[in-house]
Amino acid sequence: METxxxxxxxxxxLDEIIEKQRGKPGMLLATLEEAQGKSQWKYLPGETLAEVSKKLNIPYTRVYSVATFYSYFNLKPQGEHVVVVCRGTACHTKGSKALLDEVADILGIEKDADGADSFYTTSDHLFTVKTVACFGQCAQSPVVEVDGVIHSNVNAQKLLKIMSRVKKKKPEK
Ligand code: FES
Known part of the structure; x- marks a missing residue:
């Protein structure tokens, strides 16, 4: 795994994005959304947040709060495909820890000593794996999101199929 x-x-x-959004309602959100979309690894580095703050004349703390409040925004680089394993109580009870380990096995990732890795990107940049506290779909646990699509009642076999399928196609830009 690597960063x-x-x-x-x-x-x-950024200047182009800001010029397009300036004066519109929701300017900050729209600017951050577009900036993330234009970033090579689909995330908002600290430097970008600082630039947005300066160019829009909005305090950095506010820009940062917005970027961290919405789970849509990424503060770390993302691989081409993103797998999010729910680690909430209901999903944990139904085996989400085993699923997280299964993802690591599928990707050939060495788990750390306590197997607690909850964010990593494969060295070929193909997959980023992360966890979430709850998708709000506990009745269908365990739940895993792959490239923005929620999959319920996931087991190892189903997960392997989903990951093989997404690997074959390019993610939507
Ligand atoms: S605990 Fe996983 S969806 Fe709620």
């Missing part, structure tokens, strides 16, 4: 290089959204790209 992808920290690459801020280029200043001129």
């Amino acid at each position: 992808l290089a920290n690459i801020p959204v280029p200043g001129e790209v």
